[in-house]
Each structure stands twice: as structure tokens, then as C-alpha cells.
Amino acid sequence: MSYDLSLLGWTDLRAAELPDGAVPARVARVDRGAAEVIATDGQHHVRYAAHVRRAAAADPVALPCVGDWAALRWLSEGRYELDAVLPRTTxxxxxxxxxxxxxxxxxxxxxxxxxxxxxxxxxxxxxxxxxxxxxxxxxxxxxxxxxxxxxxxxxxxxxxxxxxxxxxxxxxxxxxxxxxxxxxxxxxxxxxxxxxxxxxxxxxxxxxxxxxxxxxxxxxxxxxxxxxxxxxxxxxxxxxxxxxxxxxxxxxxxxxxxxxxxTPGIRRIGLYDMGDGVDRVFSDIESLAEDCRFGDCGHTGEPGCAVLAALERGELPERRLESWRKLQREALWMASRTDARLRKEQQNKWKVIHKEMRRTGRNRP
CATH class of the missing domain: 3.40.50.300 (P-loop containing nucleotide triphosphate hydrolases)
Structure with a gap:
């Protein structure tokens, strides 16, 4: 069975990102170390190239997922291999x-x-x-x-x-x-x-x-x-x-x-790399906060807090303010965890560099 990839979202912009000699395909389902993909010539079960597995081990976000556009390579043994994930738009x-x-x-x-x-x-x-x-x-x-x-x-x-x-x-x-x-x-x-x-x-x-x-x-x-x-x-x-x-x-x-x-039913889903998503959902609170006396008001009891004033007047549901506080705490916590992980990765990187410098220095005549 053949497929028209344009009906799956393939565009000229994506085609420009495809490596030379690669075959485009969209990921329909993933399994451990492999994926079901849809290409022009049909559906295929493909395994990940070694460098794709290494990238995913270093950062799970790099792991191929459903909806991804992938570059396939034809191997001499007569099968495709998932060689790269094309840049994601979302x-x-x-x-x-x-x-x-x-x-x-x-x-x-x-x-x-x-x-x-x-x-x-x-x-x-x-x-x-x-x-x-x-x-x-x-x-x-x-x-x-x-x-x-x-x-x-x-x-x-x-x-x-x-x-x-x-x-x-x-x-x-x-x-x-x-x-x-x-x-x-x-x-x-x-x-x-x-x-x-x-x-x-x-x-x-x-x-x-x-x-x-x-x-x-x-x-x-x-x-x-x-x-x-x-x-x-x-x-x-x-x-x-x-x-x-x-x-x-x-x-x-x-x-x-x-x-x-x-998708499977979601019992809990944590925030990740949160930017303005929370601000857009709580635009009412963000708008009220513009009238707070202090620019860094946390809306927890500070004098001149416009958010708490709206709460007292019944204009802002207490449930909504508590939900905002919870997501703000979680976003800050996740940011600190991410920063700690990045610091650890950088420390390990420099340990390897210094070790290599010492090794090559000792080998010099």
C-alpha cells in the first residue's frame, strides 16, 4: 500500500530538512528501540540507529515519538533503519x-x-x-x-x-x-x-x-x-x-x-521547561498582578496585593488562586531540577576533558 505523505503533513519545508539519500516517514507508534512508521511505500517496523539510541540515552526528549518525522536509511541487509529525527515544529x-x-x-x-x-x-x-x-x-x-x-x-x-x-x-x-x-x-x-x-x-x-x-x-x-x-x-x-x-x-x-x-489515560503529568504556558492559562491573575504595589508580589499576604483584594471581593475564585500557586511551585521546582542536571552534565564533561589533558600531558616526551 502506498501513501501520499502530504496528507500526513509532509511539506516542502520538511523536505528541505531531510538528509541526502534518506527516505521520509512519519512515526505512527513506538516500542523499545523500534518504531512503526509510515513511508511512501507503506508501513515499516524500523529499529533505531546506534547514534539515535545514544542521543536518547543522554536526553529522553531526543527519543523518537509518535508524530515525529524521521529520516530512514536503507541497509544492505534489506531493511530500513531510523537514522534521524527531523526538527520538531511542536x-x-x-x-x-x-x-x-x-x-x-x-x-x-x-x-x-x-x-x-x-x-x-x-x-x-x-x-x-x-x-x-x-x-x-x-x-x-x-x-x-x-x-x-x-x-x-x-x-x-x-x-x-x-x-x-x-x-x-x-x-x-x-x-x-x-x-x-x-x-x-x-x-x-x-x-x-x-x-x-x-x-x-x-x-x-x-x-x-x-x-x-x-x-x-x-x-x-x-x-x-x-x-x-x-x-x-x-x-x-x-x-x-x-x-x-x-x-x-x-x-x-x-x-x-x-x-x-x-493517548493512554493520564493520572498525573508534570510540567517541563515551562515558559509562558501557566501565564496564559492564568491571564486573569497576571492581569490583576499588574496593579499590585510590588512588582515581585507573591500574592501571599503582601500589602497592596491586587490579587488578594480580588479574592476578598469574590471576583477571583480561591480554587483558581491555589491552582496557580501549585503550578508556579511545580514549575520552579522542575526548573531547579533541570538546572541541577545541566550543572552535573557540565561537571562530568569537564572531568573527561581534564582527564584527557592529564593523560596526553603525561605521554609527551
Whole structure:
């Protein structure tokens, strides 16, 4: 089977980045040391070249991921090898942060790329849980990471048919948590909102769907594809939460045009290399902070704090300020971890250089 790579997002700009003699392909799925890729002449299972493995060992962000464009080399034994990952236009990266046994943050400061070269980030949150404070905070976190990735976030409140009353109010609450972001209600089973979601994938645009287990991501993929391409499961009756249906990330070309990357349900996702993503999600707080008496106000009790004044007047929800504080603390913590890792790498580099200088100095006549 042959493929028109332009329908997968291949452009002349990408072609200019392809090394001489290489064959372009898009990564559809990854495994340990290998990937499933789509090239003009069909789909192939390819292993990584040694230098690709070494680069990924030094920095996990360099590891090929779903959505990447890759350069393939034809080997004499009659197979392709993934020789290079082409420069990414966008990358959705989560930090290596988790909770340790005593409830603190732990991690190595390194990131993991969940999806690359993504135009749209669909943040899926089921309507029956989207009113929970914790879930609004998850929307804020994922939207911040979406902005940081370079993609455009779109929040989809899924399973809207199960929310009997107050859907408009629910959508307003979600819009408050994601200012400036399109928010839509979707019922994949009934088809409500599906065509609207599909409109974001016009041409050869790529979207990744992120959200917790039970958010209906795989059902939405099937609705957008117009056929069953992903296995689905019902949520647990005991707590209304879902099991993991998708166990890997996969690039799915759609017959109507566009591509989707489905992902496993995300329980926790840490920040990584955070720039202005948090500021864009909390633009209301950033706007209020401009009127604070002190330019470095931390909004924790300083005199003349416009943010706390808005909180007292009821203009700013306390939940939202606490969510901002939490993400700010995490972003600072991740930055310190990353800086510590970089310092360690530089120290090791100079140790090797000094060792080599001493060795060559001793060998001189």
C-alpha cells in the first residue's frame, strides 16, 4: 500500500530538512528501540540507529515519538533503519515529576515527549466529573502544557449526554479555567459536537487527545474516524471512572482528512521547561498582578496585593488562586531540577576533558 505523505503533513519545508539519500516517514507508534512508521511505500517496523539510541540515552526528549518525522536509511541487509529525527515544529513534553513515598515531589528533571508536530491539543474531560475542583485544575494543567507545546488547545467536555442539567453553567466554569480557549460539549455516542471537533483537523492537521481514563477519548477517535479503530470500554459502575483502554500512543490517519494521536489515560503529568504556558492559562491573575504595589508580589499576604483584594471581593475564585500557586511551585521546582542536571552534565564533561589533558600531558616526551 502506498501513501501520499502530504496528507500526513509532509511539506516542502520538511523536505528541505531531510538528509541526502534518506527516505521520509512519519512515526505512527513506538516500542523499545523500534518504531512503526509510515513511508511512501507503506508501513515499516524500523529499529533505531546506534547514534539515535545514544542521543536518547543522554536526553529522553531526543527519543523518537509518535508524530515525529524521521529520516530512514536503507541497509544492505534489506531493511530500513531510523537514522534521524527531523526538527520538531511542536512537542508536547511532560516533566519527570512524581510523588514520592512521603508525599513530596521527586524526579530527574528530564522530560518525556508524548507527541510531536501536533497542531491541535484536544483536552478531554468528561462532563460528569468536570465540576470537581481537582478536574478543573487538571484542565488548567493540560491547557498550560498545550500552550507550551506550541499547539493550540481546545477543551472538549465529553459525554455531555450524561449531564442532565446545567450544561451551560458547566461550560462557563470550564471557560473560566481555560480563558481564551475554545470549549465545546461533545457526545460521541449521539454525534453532538463531533463535526465541530472534526473541523479543527481540516487538511492534514494533527491533533493529540489528552485526558483521564474514562474520558471517552477512544470513543471520540472512533466517531471522528467514522469507524471503530480503537477499542472502547465502559466506565466502572462503582465510581464512574474508566479503565485504561488505550495502552500506547498511536497516530491514526482519518479518512476525512487530518490525523489523531490517542493517548493512554493520564493520572498525573508534570510540567517541563515551562515558559509562558501557566501565564496564559492564568491571564486573569497576571492581569490583576499588574496593579499590585510590588512588582515581585507573591500574592501571599503582601500589602497592596491586587490579587488578594480580588479574592476578598469574590471576583477571583480561591480554587483558581491555589491552582496557580501549585503550578508556579511545580514549575520552579522542575526548573531547579533541570538546572541541577545541566550543572552535573557540565561537571562530568569537564572531568573527561581534564582527564584527557592529564593523560596526553603525561605521554609527551
Amino acid at each position: 512537542a508536547f513534553v511532560r516533566g519527570g515529576v512524581s510523588r514520592d513515598s512521603v508525599g513530596g515531589l521527586s524526579g530527574d528533571g528530564q522530560g518525556q515527549v508524548l507527541a510531536a508536530n501536533v497542531d491541535i491539543v484536544f483536552v478531554a474531560e468528561p462532563a460528569m466529573h468536570a465540576t470537581d475542583f481537582a478536574d478543573l485544575a487538571r484542565i488548567e494543567r493540560l491547557v498550560a502544557l498545550a500552550w507550551e507545546s506550541g499547539g493550540t488547545p481546545v477543551v472538549l467536555v465529553t459525554k455531555s449526554d450524561l449531564f442532565e442539567h446545567g450544561l451551560d453553567g458547566l461550560l462557563d466554569d470550564v471557560r473560566t479555567a481555560a480563558p481564551g480557549v475554545d470549549v465545546h460539549a461533545v457526545s460521541s455516542l449521539h454525534g453532538d459536537g463531533v463535526e465541530l471537533a472534526a473541523s479543527y483537523l481540516a487538511g492534514s492537521r494533527t491533533a493529540v487527545i489528552l485526558g483521564p481514563s474514562g474520558a471517552g477519548k477512544s470513543t471520540l477517535v472512533n466517531a471522528l474516524a467514522g469507524k471503530e479503530v480503537m477499542e472502547t470500554q465502559r466506565v466502572r459502575a462503582a465510581d464512574g471512572r474508566g479503565r485504561h483502554t488505550t495502552v500506547h500512543r498511536e497516530l491514526i490517519p482519518l479518512a476525512r482528512g487530518g490525523l489523531l494521536i490517542d
